[in-house]
Amino acid sequence: MPYPAKTSPDDILAAALTLLETGGPQELTMRSLAAALGLRASSLYRHYTSREVLEAALATEGTQRLHLALETAAAQQPPAEAIRNVADAYLHFAREHPALYDLMHAAGPPKLATPGPAKDLWNLLLGLVGTVTGRADDTAGAVAFWAFLHGYRGLERDGLFGLSGPQQGLARGLTALTLGLALDDRA
Amino acid sequence: MPYPAKTSPDDILAAALTLLETGGPQELTMRSLAAALGLRASSLYRHYTSREVLEAALATEGTQRLHLALETAAAQQPPAEAIRNVADAYLHFAREHPALYDLMHAAGPPKLATPGPAKDLWNLLLGLVGTVTGRADDTAGAVAFWAFLHGYRGLERDGLFGLSGPQQGLARGLTALTLGLALDDRA
DNA sequence: GTCTATAACCCGATAGAC
DNA sequence: GTCTATCGGGTTATAGAC
Numbered sequence: 402m403p404y405p406a407k408t409s410p411d412d413i414l415a416a417a418l419t420l421l422e423t424g425g426p427q428e429l430t431m432r433s434l435a436a437a438l439g440l441r442a443s444s445l446y447r448h449y450t451s452r453e454v455l456e457a458a459l460a461t462e463g464t465q466r467l468h469l470a471l472e473t474a475a476a477q478q479p480p481a482e483a484i485r486n487v488a489d490a491y492l493h494f495a496r497e498h499p500a501l502y503d504l505m506h507a508a509g510p511p512k513l514a515t516p517g518p519a520k521d522l523w524n525l526l527l528g529l530v531g532t533v534t535g536r537a538d539d540t541a542g543a544v545a546f547w548a549f550l551h552g553y554r555g556l557e558r559d560g561l562f563g564l565s566g567p568q569q570g571l572a573r574g575l576t577a578l579t580l581g582l583a584l585d586d587r588a
Numbered sequence: 589m590p591y592p593a594k595t596s597p598d599d600i601l602a603a604a605l606t607l608l609e610t611g612g613p614q615e616l617t618m619r620s621l622a623a624a625l626g627l628r629a630s631s632l633y634r635h636y637t638s639r640e641v642l643e644a645a646l647a648t649e650g651t652q653r654l655h656l657a658l659e660t661a662a663a664q665q666p667p668a669e670a671i672r673n674v675a676d677a678y679l680h681f682a683r684e685h686p687a688l689y690d691l692m693h694a695a696g697p698p699k700l701a702t703p704g705p706a707k708d709l710w711n712l713l714l715g716l717v718g719t720v721t722g723r724a725d726d727t728a729g730a731v732a733f734w735a736f737l738h739g740y741r742g743l744e745r746d747g748l749f750g751l752s753g754p755q756q757g758l759a760r761g762l763t764a765l766t767l768g769l770a771l772d773d774r775a
Numbered sequence: 776g777t778c779t780a781t782a783a784c785c786c787g788a789t790a791g792a793c
Numbered sequence: 794g795t796c797t798a799t800c801g802g803g804t805t806a807t808a809g810a811c
Contacts, residue, residue: 506746544755545740545758545764548739549732549739552734555739563697563700573769573772577732577768577769578765580771585764
């Protein structure tokens with residue numbers, strides 16, 4: 402055959418992930434991605450109709466991986482340990498895949514309502530917080546917990562902890578938040 | 589005079605702020621900025637040597653404005669009200685100036701150690717949290733409080749609260765965090 | 776200090792041959 | 794399915810005239 406297949410959607414996705422982690426978001430262009438796969442940019446459009454579609458696929462893949470990591474971290478652990486393990490796993494994921502984590506939040510609003518990786522992730526957080534606060538559907542508590550993790554990661558990524566480090570801000574915030582969520586009995 | 593001054597660093601900064609808020613970060617280019625001022629892109633380089641320098645100036649300006657807004661919100665208020673007012677003012681600022689807020693965090697790490705707007709902002713948060721926890725330099729507590737606000741804003745901006753809204757996640761997180769920080773007596 | 780002109784790069788995406 | 798060639802657009806930044 403004159404033009405045998407050199408790649409596939411999965412290959413492209415994998416190469417894009419590697420490129421994203423090694424060179425950051427600036428390096429993820431259709432040209433450099435094609436080069437990493439040994440082909441031309443125009444060939445990619447046979448597998449992903451646009452860059453936007455490719456980024457959406459990346460975001461979905463990232464959300465799935467994060468969900469899996471958190472699930473593993475929480476497995477077979479009592480509530481207090483599960484919370485800490487999940488927080489550590491969350492931050493570890495964001496540190497290891499900073500550009501992917503950013504992309505997950507930049508590429509459109511992941512629908513928490515409709516079934517999919519984003520909803521799975523949300524349900525995990527909801528259940529986790531529920532085991533600590535004793536409420537079945539503690540939406541507000543899960544939002545607070547997620548906001549804290551997401552924000553801590555943002556500050557850390559922006560280098561705001563400089564040389565002095567976060568000074569136990571993570572541990573203290575986590576303890577305070579779980580303690581406060583369990584005690585607070587607002588409606 | 590053949591070429592009278594049409595602009596100044598302050599004019600440019602003001603126009604850049606307007607452009608940033610109306611059109612988002614994509615619209616803030618040297619070309620469009622110059623066009624908004626009625627001149628050519630190359631003329632801007634007499635006032636700001638590069639786009640990077642201009643963005644740094646924007647970030648500094650934004651940090652000053654945020655600091656001022658928080659200072660006003662906290663003034664003459666008992667601790668509990670001050671915390672809530674500051675949180676509201678913080679989120680209000682981020683909602684009103686989303687692109688500027690992003691730029692403040694994207695344009696290099698603001699040094700919290702060296703004197704400047706960023707340190708002023710940090711000191712305000714540190715003092716505010718101190719009035720609630722009763723500790724003089726509660727670095728960890730301030731980090732936790734800031735992380736929560738920053739993270740809540742990020743989730744809100746990414747549209748993760750969809751139609752159902754944050755479900756009191758802000759109020760509950762704030763209450764839980766302040767309660768927990770005041771009660772927790774970890775070192 | 777502003778102008779014109781241009782250098783030197785980058786990007787996503789498409790047409791049509793094979 | 795991949796290729797070459799190219800369209801059409803964008804950007805920061807500089808050189809030199811006035």
